[in-house]
């Protein structure tokens with residue numbers, strides 16, 4: 001599969017676990033945005049070398065948290081140089097509510113990728129939205145732009161719905177495969 005990097009922020013560990021699960025499925029590398037919104041020099045180099053970049057962030061107050069925004073602003077250096085032009089991009093977000101305004105965050109991620117001249121990959125999964133559907137089903141949250149995950153407010157990192165984790169795994173593999181077809 002293509003060289004894929006998941007760059008993520010996680011305040012309380014839930015999004016970190018999701019990123020780790022996705023990375024394992026897609027054989028992707030992980031780059032963490034730290035509590036100050038910084039990415040290491042090595043992390044920036046990984047992103048420059050990636051064929052696919054997946055953004056991962058919780059939704060805080062209907063948007064990516066400031067740490068992710070700091071990373072996005074810092075990526076303007078790459079924007080000036082068109083360094084990420086034509087890379088393949090995807091994104092996922094995680095929040096406490098079933099909806100919780102996650103879509104606003106996803107659109108921010110998609111727009112960031114577009115500013116960089118990237119090729120955004122949709123989720124590519126039908127929703128599991130019948131009466132029989134459960135939280136163990138893939139794409140039970142009915143996303144299309146990217147992957148959606150719910151971590152209930154009182155859930156530990158081990159208690160994230162299996163269907164949502166499968167959704168992110170499937171999506172990360174899809175992003176890596178698309179990148180492989182374009183850049184492999």
Ligand SMILES: Cc1cc2nc3c(=O)[nH]c(=O)nc-3n(C[C@H](O)[C@H](O)[C@H](O)COP(=O)(O)O)c2cc1C
Pocket residue numbers: 009010011012013014015016058059060061062063094095096097098099100101151153
């Ligand atoms: C400052 C703050 C704002 C939040 N805003 C939202 C929100 O708008 N919608 C929502 O569903 N959950 C919201 N949450 C809940 C988090 O998205 C949720 O706890 C998530 O799992 C945190 O991920 P993390 O552990 O990776 O930081 C908020 C949490 C915090 C701390």
